[in-house]
Amino acid sequence: MSTSTRTPNATSTGTGANPWRWRVVDIVVAAVLGVAVGLLFWGWNVVGGAWFGAADAVTPGLGGVAVGIWLIGGVIGGLVIRKPGAALVVEVVAAIVSMLIGNVWGVSTVLSGLVQGLGAELIFALFLYRRFGLGVAALAGVGAGVAAWVFELFYGGSPNILKSLEFNTIYLVCVAVSGAILAGVVGWLLVRALAKTGALSRFAAGRELAREV
Amino acid sequence: MTDATPARVQAAGWGWRYAGRKRPAVSDVSFAIEPGERVLLLGASGAGKSTMLAGLAGVLGDADEGERTGSLLIDGAAPESRRGQAGLVMQDPDAGIVLSKVGDDVAFGCENLGIPASDIPARVAEALEAVGLEVPLRRPTEALSGGQKQRLVLAGVLAMRPGLLLLDEPTANLDPEGVAEVRASVERVVDATGATLIVVEHRTPVWVGLMTRVIVLAADGGLLADGSPAQVFAEHGPALADAGVWVPDQPLELPVLPAAPDAAESVLSATGLAIARTSRTVVRSGLDVRVPRGNATVITGPNGVGKSTLALTLAGLIPEQDGEVVAASPLAGRGGRRPFRWTSRELLTRIGTVFQEPEHQFLTQTLHDELSVGPKALGWDAARTASVVDALLERLHLSDLALANPFTLSGGQKRRLSVATVLAASPEVIVLDEPTFGQDRRGWIELVALLQEEIASGTSVVAVTHDAGVIRHLGGHRIVLEQAS
Amino acid sequence: MSTGVEIEEKVRGAWLDGVNPVTKLVLALLLSVPLFASIDVVSGLVAIGLQLLCLPLTGLRWGTVLKRLLPLVIFAPVAGLSMLLYAEPAGRIYWSFGFATISEDSVSLAIAVSLRVLALGLPTILLFGRTDPTELADALAQVAKLPSRFVLGVLAGTRMLGLFLDDWRTMGLARRARGVGDRGALRRFFSMAFVLLVFAVRRGTKLAMAMEARGFGSGIQRTWSRPSQLHARDGVALLGGAVIMALALAAAVALGTFRFVWS
Numbered sequence: 001m002s003t004s005t006r007t008p009n010a011t012s013t014g015t016g017a018n019p020w021r022w023r024v025v026d027i028v029v030a031a032v033l034g035v036a037v038g039l040l041f042w043g044w045n046v047v048g049g050a051w052f053g054a055a056d057a058v059t060p061g062l063g064g065v066a067v068g069i070w071l072i073g074g075v076i077g078g079l080v081i082r083k084p085g086a087a088l089v090v091e092v093v094a095a096i097v098s099m100l101i102g103n104v105w106g107v108s109t110v111l112s113g114l115v116q117g118l119g120a121e122l123i124f125a126l127f128l129y130r131r132f133g134l135g136v137a138a139l140a141g142v143g144a145g146v147a148a149w150v151f152e153l154f155y156g157g158s159p160n161i162l163k164s165l166e167f168n169t170i171y172l173v174c175v176a177v178s179g180a181i182l183a184g185v186v187g188w189l190l191v192r193a194l195a196k197t198g199a200l201s202r203f204a205a206g207r208e209l210a211r212e213v
Numbered sequence: 214m215t216d217a218t219p220a221r222v223q224a225a226g227w228g229w230r231y232a233g234r235k236r237p238a239v240s241d242v243s244f245a246i247e248p249g250e251r252v253l254l255l256g257a258s259g260a261g262k263s264t265m266l267a268g269l270a271g272v273l274g275d276a277d278e279g280e281r282t283g284s285l286l287i288d289g290a291a292p293e294s295r296r297g298q299a300g301l302v303m304q305d306p307d308a309g310i311v312l313s314k315v316g317d318d319v320a321f322g323c324e325n326l327g328i329p330a331s332d333i334p335a336r337v338a339e340a341l342e343a344v345g346l347e348v349p350l351r352r353p354t355e356a357l358s359g360g361q362k363q364r365l366v367l368a369g370v371l372a373m374r375p376g377l378l379l380l381d382e383p384t385a386n387l388d389p390e391g392v393a394e395v396r397a398s399v400e401r402v403v404d405a406t407g408a409t410l411i412v413v414e415h416r417t418p419v420w421v422g423l424m425t426r427v428i429v430l431a432a433d434g435g436l437l438a439d440g441s442p443a444q445v446f447a448e449h450g451p452a453l454a455d456a457g458v459w460v461p462d463q464p465l466e467l468p469v470l471p472a473a474p475d476a477a478e479s480v481l482s483a484t485g486l487a488i489a490r491t492s493r494t495v496v497r498s499g500l501d502v503r504v505p506r507g508n509a510t511v512i513t514g515p516n517g518v519g520k521s522t523l524a525l526t527l528a529g530l531i532p533e534q535d536g537e538v539v540a541a542s543p544l545a546g547r548g549g550r551r552p553f554r555w556t557s558r559e560l561l562t563r564i565g566t567v568f569q570e571p572e573h574q575f576l577t578q579t580l581h582d583e584l585s586v587g588p589k590a591l592g593w594d595a596a597r598t599a600s601v602v603d604a605l606l607e608r609l610h611l612s613d614l615a616l617a618n619p620f621t622l623s624g625g626q627k628r629r630l631s632v633a634t635v636l637a638a639s640p641e642v643i644v645l646d647e648p649t650f651g652q653d654r655r656g657w658i659e660l661v662a663l664l665q666e667e668i669a670s671g672t673s674v675v676a677v678t679h680d681a682g683v684i685r686h687l688g689g690h691r692i693v694l695e696q697a698s
Numbered sequence: 699m700s701t702g703v704e705i706e707e708k709v710r711g712a713w714l715d716g717v718n719p720v721t722k723l724v725l726a727l728l729l730s731v732p733l734f735a736s737i738d739v740v741s742g743l744v745a746i747g748l749q750l751l752c753l754p755l756t757g758l759r760w761g762t763v764l765k766r767l768l769p770l771v772i773f774a775p776v777a778g779l780s781m782l783l784y785a786e787p788a789g790r791i792y793w794s795f796g797f798a799t800i801s802e803d804s805v806s807l808a809i810a811v812s813l814r815v816l817a818l819g820l821p822t823i824l825l826f827g828r829t830d831p832t833e834l835a836d837a838l839a840q841v842a843k844l845p846s847r848f849v850l851g852v853l854a855g856t857r858m859l860g861l862f863l864d865d866w867r868t869m870g871l872a873r874r875a876r877g878v879g880d881r882g883a884l885r886r887f888f889s890m891a892f893v894l895l896v897f898a899v900r901r902g903t904k905l906a907m908a909m910e911a912r913g914f915g916s917g918i919q920r921t922w923s924r925p926s927q928l929h930a931r932d933g934v935a936l937l938g939g940a941v942i943m944a945l946a947l948a949a950a951v952a953l954g955t956f957r958f959v960w961s
Contacts, residue, residue, distance in 0.1 A: 019277075023274075025274075193578065196578065196618050196621075197621060201231065206233070207232055
């Protein structure tokens with residue numbers, strides 16, 4: 001939908017030609033979304049942190065089920081802003097904010113946010129930043145989840161490569177499914193509902209819904 | 214302040230249509246504004262005033278975001294190429310402040326325009342003095358009051374030495390003190406620099422003394438009027454008042470309710486009450502308050518004195534720090550007579566609360582569902598719910614928006630919706646926090662009339678407000694909170 | 699009068715305040731990533747100890763640091779739990795049930811991991827306890843040469859955090875008032891999260907408009923009223939960080955507890 005258009009009078013923002021260039025509103029909204037999502041992460045930490053520990057003790061790797069929410073930043077960023085790097089920026093800002101408000105992982109949070117954001121970003125890039133439907137959103141969630149799994153294999157507080165194969169396989173499946181649903185589907189629904197409020201009128205995500213209605 | 218050359222603005226058949234909308238927001242607007250003129254821009258809600266100012270500031274976006282027609286020139290060039298020559302101040306001060314310290318924020322515009330770093334401190338000092346904001350440069354911007362924040366935004370704009378000042382409802386969210394501060398600052402600035410001024414405001418009595426010209430945008434394109442204030446108000450006074458503008462000398466046709474009789478029984482009361490937002494900072498203590506039944510109780514006082522906190526405490530949402538809020542016995546719930554002890558469902562039918570920002574209360578995707586939330590929580594069946602909802606929609610003139618998304622409504626409609634959601638459960642007491650904030654004349658009249666209706670039918674109304682008109686027309690009992698010494 | 703890298707007004711000027719924020723970022727990474735190489739108790743302990751020795755340099759008070767460390771201390775055992783139960787079994791096996799196996803190896807790994815949670819969290823607390831976000835942004839744009847549009851755009855956006863916290867609290871009260879405050883905490887969370895996102899997008903859009911109206915992002919070469927530079931102190935700080943890491947890992951090797959993570 002956002003094909004490159006030629007502007008009659010070249011504006012000093014120079015955004016007319018390149019649909020992949022970030023406007024100021026893209027940058028600021030990505031940042032603010034990151035802050036809001038980071039706040040939600042911190043709130044969810046209370047719920048999810050406990051679930052993680054408990055689920056892990058009961059069955060190995062099942063703690064991965066709660067991970068999905070932490071991947072939602074990338075999906076939302078990619079779906080709203082729709083430009084290269086959006087998923088990455090939102091997830092990283094969210095990670096930084098949730099770290100600063102006070103979570104336990106320190107710098108690892110930002111590193112894992114980076115990796116997770118990249119995972120989602122890769123999926124959006126694969127589709128050339130042109131497809132943003134439910135399927136792509138779910139895939140982006142899976143992408144972020146798998147990236148997180150790989151990262152935690154080697155880094156993080158307790159590298160999983162030292163744990164058994166069963167643990168890691170179960171964890172991978174859980175994280176992928178959680179990413180697809182809690183990040184992908186929920187993220188897609190959230191963005192759609194956002195568009196219906198009219199708040200996204202300066203973004204393609206908002207305008208395409210307006211045409212449908 | 215030197216160097217700011219007042220700008221000349223010329224519009225010829227200018228229009229803008231946002232991408233994705235069928236009808237243009239503004240169309241066929243033509244005028245010529247001479248340097249140094251002071252223009253009041255009026256029009257009904259939706260006539261495109263904010264769009265006009267955004268266009269003048271050059272921030273409407275590129276071809277992806279909408280379509281332009283005609284031409285709009287500031288000193289002969291397109292606004293987009295003249296960023297920094299037009300300074301924009303918007304309604305919401307929090308969205309206009311960029312950095313977290315006063316000095317940094319004022320310097321922001323200068324930095325963007327490439328002013329040499331050595332010149333910036335002087336400009337910052339100049340701008341802060343021009344608006345009369347005497348706070349240290351290191352003061353955190355969060356700590357400023359509403360009026361101070363708007364003046365800070367104005368200073369940030371002035372530091373760029375613009376030839377054109379654009380103010381979009383700058384005082385809408387301010388208390389009377391803040392309004393006076395901003396108004397005085399603007400007058401000072403315009404007198405000192407002679408910059409061209411365009412103001413959008415529906416609170417005209419405050420500004421009309423400063424203006425030399427009034428332009429009225431018509432809702433369906435073009436201009437309704439363009440001339441001196443006296444002329445425009447004389448010709449179009451009543452039409453403008455109907456459209457929501459507070460035109461000077463247009464009387465309000467609303468009754469003035471009398472003061473509450475001392476003998477009226479209290480539906481809520483508290484003695485030795487201490488209130489706080491969080492358990493650490495007690496805002497007020499030793500308060501003796503009562504809410505008489507079937508009357509309005511108006512809570513007034515200066516900014517920050519604890520009015521909202523008191524209202525929310527009386528409404529049973531915030532715990533009392535000391536003393537207890539006691540409800541009249543017919544209202545008692547299973548937990549007793551203290552509202553804070555009631556469950557959420559019990560609270561619904563006893564005390565309804567309307568928050569300052571209606572969107573904090575919205576839960577669903579359509580108006581119809583929104584109004585059904587209360588009834589559903591109470592377990593009413595579908596038929597009863599439907600009849601109550603339909604009646605409310607009728608009463609508040611929202612019927613044709615039954616399926617719209619609450620977040621897409623205008624400010625006045627959102628306010629009416631949030632009041633309607635409270636009325637759905639027919640509570641005994643309604644608590645409202647600044648109900649007329651940001652309302653134009655029409656919304657204001659509808660709301661006050663609605664409250665008067667409720668009072669007449671026996672509901673007790675508690676309203677926190679700055680608005681002298683509300684205080685006058687609701688009568689009843691007054692709780693005046695003074696600055697703690 | 700205008701702000702600079704020198705901070706006159708902070709309660710007690712600290713050595714670390716004179717270090718450029720970009721250097722602090724590199725330091726934070728420097729003090730964390732090498733620890734990933736080995737999971738053992740010694741390297742974690744030495745790293746924590748040496749860093750705590752540097753506390754006077756940061757200008758933070760013991761009370762503040764301990765308070766911020768508390769959530770870490772509480773959470774560390776939880777992290778260790780997973781390692782305790784599911785690490786590849788080695789050494790004596792103490793207990794086994796289903797997939798879970800507690801072995802000698804997993805116990806020592808669990809302890810090391812719990813310690814590492816502390817060692818990884820500590821640098822952030824020490825380094826960024828007193829950093830001003832604006833200063834950080836200035837440094838990122840001027841020293842690290844990141845695009846100023848991005849850095850400042852993100853900085854402006856992050857100012858909204860305080861507002862969101864207020865919004866969250868008010869929404870909680872509003873839901874109680876509307877009769878839905880008794881049950882369904884999860885549903886409430888999602889409904890409040892949604893409204894928060896609406897506010898986020900709206901505020902962001904308005905802020906972007908205000909920034910653009912003040913000439914932001916317009917392609918003019920911008921100037922900086924708060925210059926950010928590197929000084930000799932930055933080199934000293936980096937050197938210090940490298941020394942701490944070297945000592946920690948060396949201690950582990952010397953005491954024979956070094957255990958490469960991929961072994």
